[in-house]
Structures are given as C-alpha cells and as structure tokens.
Amino acid sequence: MGIPVFILAGLLVHCVFLVSIFEIYFSSPLVHGMTPQQTLLLPPAKRLVLFVADGLRADSLYELNSNNMPQAPYLRGILENNGSWGISHTRVPTESRPGHVALIAGFYEDVSAVAKGWKENPVEFDSVFNESKYTWSWGSPDILPMFAKGATGDHVYTFCYTAESEDFGAQDAAELDMWVFDHVKSFFNSSRSNQTLFSALNEDKVILFLHLLGIDTNGHAHRPNSREYKENIKKVDEGVKEIALMIDNFYGNDGKTAFILTSDHGMTDWGTHGAGHPSETLTPLIVWGAGVNYPQKVTSQFFEDNFLQEWKLENLKRLDVNQADIAPLMASLIGVPFPLNSVGTLPLEYLNNSAHFKAESMFTNAVQILEQFKVKMSHKKETTLSFLFTPFKPLSDSEQINFLKKARLYIQQQKYDEAVSLCKTLINLALEGLSYYHTYDRLFLGLSIAVSFVGWTAYVILVIIKTYTNLTKTIQANKESTVLFYSFAFVGMIIAFFLLIQTSPWTYYIYCLLPVPVWYAVVRELPVIQDLAANLLSLHISQTVGFLLVCTLGIEILVFSFFYRSALTIGLLLFAGWPVITQLWVQAKTTTLIWILLCVLLAVFPLMPVVGREPNIPLVIAAGLLTLLISCFSLASPCNSKNKYRNNEDLKVHFYQMLSVTLSTYVVSSTHDSLKNKQGLPILNQIISWMTLVSSSVLPLLSPTFLFQRLFSILLSLMSTYLLLSTGYEALFPLVLSGLMFVWISMEQEALQHYGLSLKPKLAVFNFTCATDITQFRQLHLDDVRRAFFFVFFIVTAFFGTGNIASVNSFDPASVYCFLTVFSPFMMGGLLLLKLVF
Numbered sequence: 001m002g003i004p005v006f007i008l009a010g011l012l013v014h015c016v017f018l019v020s021i022f023e024i025y026f027s028s029p030l031v032h033g034m035t036p037q038q039t040l041l042l043p044p045a046k047r048l049v050l051f052v053a054d055g056l057r058a059d060s061l062y063e064l065n066s067n068n069m070p071q072a073p074y075l076r077g078i079l080e081n082n083g084s085w086g087i088s089h090t091r092v093p094t095e096s097r098p099g100h101v102a103l104i105a106g107f108y109e110d111v112s113a114v115a116k117g118w119k120e121n122p123v124e125f126d127s128v129f130n131e132s133k134y135t136w137s138w139g140s141p142d143i144l145p146m147f148a149k150g151a152t153g154d155h156v157y158t159f160c161y162t163a164e165s166e167d168f169g170a171q172d173a174a175e176l177d178m179w180v181f182d183h184v185k186s187f188f189n190s191s192r193s194n195q196t197l198f199s200a201l202n203e204d205k206v207i208l209f210l211h212l213l214g215i216d217t218n219g220h221a222h223r224p225n226s227r228e229y230k231e232n233i234k235k236v237d238e239g240v241k242e243i244a245l246m247i248d249n250f251y252g253n254d255g256k257t258a259f260i261l262t263s264d265h266g267m268t269d270w271g272t273h274g275a276g277h278p279s280e281t282l283t284p285l286i287v288w289g290a291g292v293n294y295p296q297k298v299t300s301q302f303f304e305d306n307f308l309q310e311w312k313l314e315n316l317k318r319l320d321v322n323q324a325d326i327a328p329l330m331a332s333l334i335g336v337p338f339p340l341n342s343v344g345t346l347p348l349e350y351l352n353n354s355a356h357f358k359a360e361s362m363f364t365n366a367v368q369i370l371e372q373f374k375v376k377m378s379h380k381k382e383t384t385l386s387f388l389f390t391p392f393k394p395l396s397d398s399e400q401i402n403f404l405k406k407a408r409l410y411i412q413q414q415k416y417d418e419a420v421s422l423c424k425t426l427i428n429l430a431l432e433g434l435s436y437y438h439t440y441d442r443l444f445l446g447l448s449i450a451v452s453f454v455g456w457t458a459y460v461i462l463v464i465i466k467t468y469t470n471l472t473k474t475i476q477a478n479k480e481s482t483v484l485f486y487s488f489a490f491v492g493m494i495i496a497f498f499l500l501i502q503t504s505p506w507t508y509y510i511y512c513l514l515p516v517p518v519w520y521a522v523v524r525e526l527p528v529i530q531d532l533a534a535n536l537l538s539l540h541i542s543q544t545v546g547f548l549l550v551c552t553l554g555i556e557i558l559v560f561s562f563f564y565r566s567a568l569t570i571g572l573l574l575f576a577g578w579p580v581i582t583q584l585w586v587q588a589k590t591t592t593l594i595w596i597l598l599c600v601l602l603a604v605f606p607l608m609p610v611v612g613r614e615p616n617i618p619l620v621i622a623a624g625l626l627t628l629l630i631s632c633f634s635l636a637s638p639c640n641s642k643n644k645y646r647n648n649e650d651l652k653v654h655f656y657q658m659l660s661v662t663l664s665t666y667v668v669s670s671t672h673d674s675l676k677n678k679q680g681l682p683i684l685n686q687i688i689s690w691m692t693l694v695s696s697s698v699l700p701l702l703s704p705t706f707l708f709q710r711l712f713s714i715l716l717s718l719m720s721t722y723l724l725l726s727t728g729y730e731a732l733f734p735l736v737l738s739g740l741m742f743v744w745i746s747m748e749q750e751a752l753q754h755y756g757l758s759l760k761p762k763l764a765v766f767n768f769t770c771a772t773d774i775t776q777f778r779q780l781h782l783d784d785v786r787r788a789f790f791f792v793f794f795i796v797t798a799f800f801g802t803g804n805i806a807s808v809n810s811f812d813p814a815s816v817y818c819f820l821t822v823f824s825p826f827m828m829g830g831l832l833l834l835k836l837v838f
Contacts, residue, residue: 006463013456013518016510017449023507024445029107029438030125031375036337037368039361043335044291044353045258047206049247050330052103053236054096054140055216055273056263058087058282060224060233062311071230072237075261075286079316080295083288084350086319087307088262088326094273094280096216099264099323100143104128104209106327106342126340128330129156132207134200136187138180139211140166142823159183166217168813169680169821173217174232180210181239188250202251205334210243212236217823219267220813221675224279258289258333262326272812278305285321291333293352321347332361338368343434345427348420355416359423363407366423366430370400373430376437383502384440392433441508448511455518462525462532468780471535481524488520547782554789561796565606568797572603575790579747588750595747598740605733605801615814616728617672623731624665627719630735631658634712650709653702657716660695663688664723671818681821689724689818693834696721711742724818725835730802737798744790751783799836 053061061072070076079085090099091108098109105127129135129147135156137144144158161179191197200206215232222228240261247257263283267273273280296317301308308314321329324344331338332346346365348358373395381389403426410419465471495512536544560567576599579585585592635654667685674682696717703713715738722734816831 010456010460013452013514016514017453019507020445020449020511023511024442024449027438029434030341031372031379032124032340033375034340034368034371036131036340037364037371038337039332039335039357039364041335041357041360043333044256044351045289045333045335046204046254046256047208047251048258048260048330048334049208049210049243049289050103051210051236051240051243051259051261052100052139052212053215053233053261053263053284054211054213055219055265055267056233056236056284057224057266057279058263058284059279059307059311060229061284062307062313064312065230071233074237074241078288079286079313082294083259083286084293084295084319085284085286085313085316086321088283088285088321088323090265090281090283090323092274092276092281094265094275096140096143096264097146100147100211101125101127102323103262103264103326104147104330104339106324106339106344108324108343126342128327128336128339129207129209131205131331131336131339132156132334133203133205133336135207135209137209137211138183138187139209140176140213142166142825143211144209159187163824164822166213166823167680167821168217168221168823169675169678169817170217171678171680173221173228174214174235176217177212177214177232177236177239180212181243184208184210184243185246188246205336207330207334208247212239216267220271223271224267224269256290258291259287260326260330261286270812271814283323285319285326287329287350291351291353293350317349319347319349321350328365338365340368341372343369343372343431345424356411356414359411359416359419362420362423363411366407366426367404369427369430369434370395370404373433373437374400376434380437380440383504385502392436395429395433445508445511448515452511452514452518455515455522459518459522459525462522462528464780465532466525466528470779471532484520484523488516488523492516551785551789554793558793558796561606561800565800568606568800569603571793572599572606572797575599575793576603582751584747584750587753588747591743591746591750595740595743598736598743601736602740602797602801605729605736606797608729608802610802615812617668619729620668620723620726620731621665623726623735624661624668624719624723626732626735627661627716627723628658628665631661631716649702650704653699653713654716657699657713657720660692660699660720661716661723664692664720667692667818668723668726675817675821681817685818686820692720692724693819707745708742722835725815725831727812727814733802737794737801741794744794748787751787 061075064070090102093109101107101109105125107125127147129137133155135147136159137147137157138159139161141160141163144160148156148158161176165176165179167173188201191201215229215236218226218228218232244259251257262285265273266278266280266283268277268279297315298317299315301314301318303318303320308318322344324342325347326344327342328338328344328346329350331342332351346361348362351358351361373392377392381391403422407419407422407426410416410422492513495516496509499508499512554571557567557571561571576596579588579592579595631654635651667688671681671685674680674685700710700714700717703710715734719734723731813828813832815835816828819831820827
C-alpha cells in the first residue's frame with residue numbers, strides 16, 4: 001500500500017470511528033406510531049400559564065438577600081401561602097433548547113439536535129402545546145418557533161422579538177422580559193375588542209407561554225452573582241405578579257387558571273451552562289392556582305443538600321421532580337393527552353384533586369409510556385432474527401396485560417393508593433424497557449468498532465516496523481494471499497447477508513464490515529509479526545518489563561489527565577527532568593535550563609481555575625505586550641540582525657504582524673471597557689477583529705520559509721487572534737507552550753546527536769521549500785517511542801491546559817465578545833472551536 005493510499009485509508013477509517021460515536025451512543029430516542037392517552041375525568045383547570053425564566057438558578061430565586069429578604073417577594077409569598085414548590089432536576093446538556101423540549105414535550109433531547117444549533121429537531125415530536133386547544137407564546141425567536149413548527153393544525157401562535165435584541169452587550173437585557181410582559185398585556189387588552197380572539201381565550205385547554213430570556217442574557221454578560229442578574233429576577237417577579245393578577249381579573253377570578261414558573265437550566269458562577277454542575281441542573285419549580293396543592297407544613301424532611309436551611313424553607317414540604325415530569329403535570333391540570341413521546345412521571349403531590357382523579361391520571365401516564373415501549377419493542381423485533389431476539393423479560397406481553405388489568409381492578413375497587421403504586425412500578429419497568437431496546441445493538445456495534453480500532457492500530461504499527469526499522473527480514477510475497485483474500489471475502493459476505501435479512505440500516509454495514517478489510521491487511525503481515533515476536537523474545541526480560549512499565553505509566557498519566565488536569569502538571573515536571581536523567585544537559589546546558597524553566601512554567605497552568613471563571617483582562621493585555629517584546633527581541637537579536645535570509649518584504653510581514661498584535665491588545669481592552677459601561681460592542685473593534693481573524697491565516701504564508709522564522713510568524717498570527725478570544729490567563733498559555741516547542745526542537749537535535757543517530761544539522765538554514773528525499777530517512781530508534789509520547793502529551797496539554805474541552809461550560813461566551821455580542825449559536829460555537837484549535 002503506497003503512502004497516499006495509506007493516508008486516505010486512515011482518514012476514512014477514522015471518519016467511520018468518529019461518526020460511529022453518534023450512531024451508537026447518541027441516536028434519537030423517539031419512536032412514532034403511539035395512540036394518544038388522555039384522562040377522561042374533568043380537569044381542574046381550563047387554562048395554564050407557563051413562565052420559563054431562562055437561566056434562572058434555584059438558589060438565586062429561593063435564597064434570601066443580605067437583608068434577609070426574598071429575592072422575589074411575590075413568588076416567595078406564593079410558595080409560602082398559595083402553592084407547591086420544589087426543584088426541577090435537569091439533564092445534560094443544560095442548554096435552552098433541550099430544557100424546553102423536556103419541559104413541554106416531556107422527553108430529553110437527542111444530542112443530534114446540536115447540529116441544528118438547538119433551534120430545530122431532526123425528528124418530529126409531540127408536545128403539550130400541540131395537544132392543547134390553543135397556545136399563545138411570547139419570547140425568543142430561538143425557542144418559540146420550534147414548537148409551532150411541530151404542531152398539527154394552526155393553533156400554536158408565537159410572538160417574538162428580533163434576534164438582534166438578544167445582545168449580551170446591551171444596556172439592560174431585562175428589557176427582553178419587559179417586552180414579553182408588555183406584549184401579553186397588550187394582547188389581552190386587544191382581545192376585548194376582538195370577539196374571535198376573546199372567544200378563543202375563553203375556550204378550555206388553553207396554554208399561555210411566556211419565555212423570559214433576560215435573566216440568562218444578564219447571567220452570561222455579568223455573572224449570576226451580579227447586581228444586573230439579581231435586579232432582573234426582581235423585575236421578573238414583578239412582571240409575573242402583574243400578569244397573574246391581570247389574567248385572574250380577565251377571567252373574573254373563576255379559579256380555573258393554573259400557573260407554573262420554572263427554568264430550562266441554571267448557570268455556573270462564571271456565567272456558563274451546558275454541563276452537569278449542580279448550579280446548572282437545579283432549577284426552581286413553583287406551581288399554584290387551579291388543581292394545585294397548597295403549601296404543606298412539615299416538621300422535618302431530608303435532602304442530601306443543605307439548601308432548605310439556607311433558604312429558610314425547612315418547614316415547607318419540598319417536592320422535587322425531574323424536568324420531564326412537568327409535561328405530564330401540565331397535561332393533567334388542563335386535561336389534554338399526555339405528549340406521545342413523554343417519559344415523565346406525573347408528580348401527584350402537586351395535585352389538589354380526588355384520589356380517583358390521581359389514580360386515573362397515573363394510569364393514563366403508565367399506558368402512555370407503555371405504548372412507547374410496545375412500539376420500540378415491535379420495531380426491534382422486526383429487524384432481528386426471531387432466534388436471536390432477546391425480549392425484555394420483566395415486561396412480556398402477559399406481564400403487560402396483568403399490570404393493566406390489576407391496575408384497572410384496583411381503581412374499580414377504589415383502592416387508589418394500590419393502583420397508583422402499581423402504575424408507578426409499570427412506568428419504571430416501561431422506562432427500563434425503552435432504554436433496553438434503545439441500546440439493544442450498542443454492544444454489538446461497539447464490539448465491531450473496537451475490533452476495527454484494534455486491527456487498524458496493529459496494522460499501522462506493523463507498517464511502521466516493516467518500513468522504518470530493521471527488526472524484520474526482507475519479506476517475500478505471500479503465496480497464500482489469494483486463499484486469504486477469498487477467506488476474508490467469504491466472511492464479509494456472511495456478515496452482509498446476516499445484516500440484509502435483518503433489514504439493518506446501511507450504517508450497520510459499514511461498522512460491521514470494516515473489521516474484515518482491516519484484519520485482512522493485518523494477517524497479510526504475518527511474517528512481520530513472526531519476525532517481531534522473535535526479536536522481542538531475544539531481549540532481556542528486565543529490559544522488556546522496564547520498558548512496558550514506563551509506557552504504562554505514561555499512558556496512565558494521559559488517561560488521568562482527561563479527568564484531573566493536575567495529572568498534566570505531574571507529566572510536565574517529569575519532562576523537566578528528562579535531560580538530567582539522560583545526561584543531555586552535559587552537552588546543552590543553556591538549552592536544558594530553558595527547557596526546565598518552561599516545563600515548570602507550563603506545569604502551572606493545569607493547576608489554575610478553568611478559563612472564564614475569573615476574567616482578568618489585564619493579563620490578556622500583558623500577554624499582548626509580552627508578545628510584542630519578544631517580537632522586538634527577535635528582530636534585535638544578533639542571529640537575526642546578521643541574517644542574510646531576511647529581506648524588506650519579510651520585514652514588512654513581520655511588522656504587520658506586530659501591528660496586528662498591537663491592535664488586538666487595544667481591541668480587547670477597548671471592548672471590555674465599552675461592555676463594562678454597557679455601551680455595546682464598538683463597530684470599529686468588530687471590524688478590526690474580523691480582519692485580524694482573516695489575515696492571521698494568510699500572513700504566515702508570506703513569511704520566510706526557514707524553520708524558526710516561519711514558526712515564529714505562525715505564532716504571531718495565532719496570538720493576534722487568540723488575544724481577541726481570551727478573557728484571562730489563557731492568553732499567556734500559547735506563549736509558554738510555543739516557547740517550549742521551540743526549545744524541544746533543539747533538545748531533540750541534541751538527543752539525536754547524543755545517541756549517534758545523525759549529525760547535528762543547522763536548524764537556522766532548514767527550509768520548508770526544499771524537497772525531502774524520503775529514501776534518506778533514518779531507521780527508527782527506541783527513543784522515537786519517547787519522542788512520539790512527548791508529541792501526544794503536548795497535544796493533550798494544549799487542549800486541557802486551560803480548560804476541559806469535553807465540558808461545554810468550560811468556555812466563557814465572553815471570549816467571543818470582540819467579534820459579536822448578539823446571540824448566534826453557530827457563530828459563537830465556531831469561534832470557541834477556533835480558539836480550541838489555536
């Protein structure tokens with residue numbers, strides 16, 4: 001296999017590995033074909049008002065301020081005197097789109113929706129809005145349209161402000177919430193002169209949805225502990241009070257309106273969300289009005305957290321729910337069918353109704369979830385050979401019938417508590433069954449990918465050993481290659497036939513057939529394996545064991561670094577001692593001292609807080625000034641002042657890059673001051689930022705092609721953009737890391753000379769434009785394993801040194817404020833991704 005073909009095959013194989021992650025672990029949980037289920041008893045409410053305060057943390061609403069007064073007096077009065085309260089537990093990802101889907105549709109969003117910016121679901125789904133007679137909604141254009149689009153018929157109406165209004169740099173984001181409250185008031189006032197609208201508002205099964213984005217916007221812009229965030233909560237409290245009184249007056253205080261206030265997600269102290277920190281997953285839930293229980297006094301109650309004492313609410317019963325449980329609660333209150341895809345369990349303790357109503361509602365909830373289980377089981381049964389199909393035994397067909405008959409009998413005998421208990425058991429089993437069938441093929445597909453991965457890794461190692469080492473003899477052509485080919489082809493045909501008769505998706509063919517050509521390539525290299533085994537067996541056992549122990553230690557440090565960033569510090573400190581242990585310091589004392597210093601400096605970064613938690617613009621400015629200082633030093637250094645390879649054009653490029661760094665430093669400072677004064681993002685700063693981003697990818701191509709000059713030019717270009725995306729100490733990270741990389745190049749040259757593998761070349765005259773003769777490549781040495789490990793370790797350090805790339809909330813949206821402040825998921829996400837790549 002030639003090198004180009006080998007590289008292309010590697011790219012294709014790794015693309016399959018990447019896509020398989022989403023296919024195996026993040027496929028959509030939704031099924032279709034269920035029958036709507038509805039309680040036939042008269043519901044307690046004719047209409048429901050849903051307030052969703054986007055980004056509102058539970059503690060921010062419930063806690064008392066420094067004066068021992070509630071943050072939201074009206075809502076505090078409601079939960080103490082008129083309604084029930086608790087905490088709604090959200091799930092990862094704690095984003096607006098998945099949160100609202102859980103609240104209104106009752107299921108947890110499939111992760112594939114992130115590809116559409118959480119604005120549109122790849123799979124259609126049912127919701128409480130869709131089941132209502134009429135739904136009117138006010139708020140963000142990012143949230144409301146998705147529920148109107150999926151609704152059947154023309155009964156879900158949306159009123160949105162413009163997308164440009166969602167500006168993190170605006171004077172007061174609370175105006176977004178004021179817009180919603182004002183438009184709801186105008187809507188009801190206009191209905192008095194519009195008979196059609198007035199009649200529609202007086203129908204049963206009506207929902208009014210108020211999406212309040214101001215708190216989330218202020219939290220991102222100013223942090224949840226800021227004055228702006230807390231003032232916004234007070235304004236929302238006042239607005240909810242006004243809307244609730246207005247609606248009660250509009251309907252003549254008929255007592256048929258239910259109110260729910262909650263949030264889609266919380267927010268970290270540093271103003272981000274998306275991960276699973278308690279400050280992101282704990283959201284408030286206050287329910288009052290028609291059909292809702294009044295506050296329940298208790299003498300004691302136990303929760304693992306200590307919030308009750310902090311909030312001075314230990315004497316009022318706290319009723320916690322999962323976020324998806326709110327959808328069946330809304331459906332039960334106004335008497336509409338439960339959303340078809342809902343996996344929520346009706347929280348009966350919130351209901352103030354008869355035991356019969358509660359039992360019937362829970363029975364409906366159980367049947368609705370069981371319907372999903374039956375459809376899921378049917379789909380899986382149709383695509384699996386009968387002798388291979390393993391059903392979910394706790395819910396066989398006979399068990400389902402027994403559960404339903406017994407529950408119905410309990411209700412007829414007025415044994416409502418027993419019926420409720422049995423229905424809850426059935427719901428739990430149905431949810432387990434749904435998960436069982438949803439992950440039915442996970443082990444099978446995972447093993448296929450794992451076999452492919454191991455095979456490809458083995459093949460790459462064998463190719464490297466065969467091509468670049470002298471561990472193997474000259475291999476003759478394999479005479480059994482034809483038999484081998486037909487054997488693997490036969491196996492592939494068997495697998496394909498097996499998948500065909502099961503009508504498996506086309507992606508299954510790729511995942512299951514991939515191991516065949518990969519392992520065929522490995523088996524063809526059997527002579528290489530035999531020679532390698534013979535060489536390994538000839539080594540001293542102590543050398544082999546020692547080498548394996550060192551490799552294991554290095555791999556463990558890498559693995560631990562994914563969970564504990566401090567593991568990177570340990571690795572870097574060990575790296576600092578490498579020249580001393582190998583005696584390299586004897587021939588390169590100065591380089592060794594610089595290496596040790598930079599390793600120690602870089603080791604400090606993983607010990608610091610994750611980027612974004614403590615913004616520090618002066619550090620960003622200092623990083624810009626330090627970059628300029630290093631640039632000036634590089635021009636003034638003797639090796640560059642006498643460098644015959646520099647010309648005027650090269651100097652122009654260098655000065656332009658220095659100017660770009662200077663402008664970036666100014667833009668960061670200026671933008672920060674402007675946003676701090678609530679004057680928005682200056683248009684000139686925005687233009688400079690985007691121009692810098694574009695030019696930074698072009699200028700390095702115009703720089704000299706000699707090694708250090710080209711690498712330094714790349715550093716300057718990256719720094720000019722990275723400064724614009726920085727909010728604190730991370731701006732210094734690329735400088736230290738790049739400095740260490742420069743020194744590493746020199747250290748490796750010393751290592752090659754130390755081991756006598758090559759003469760010490762002159763790095764200053766190494767030119768990227770020179771053609772490389774691959775036939776002149778030296779044979780690999782055992783030290784190249786260490787060199788490869790260093791390379792991988794530095795890549796991991798680059799990703800995890802200042803944050804956790806696996807966590808959405810590790811990155812502050814303030815990082816992109818030099819480019820834009822108006823909410824744009826794709827643009828902001830792209831810029832944050834660019835920061836990661838840099």
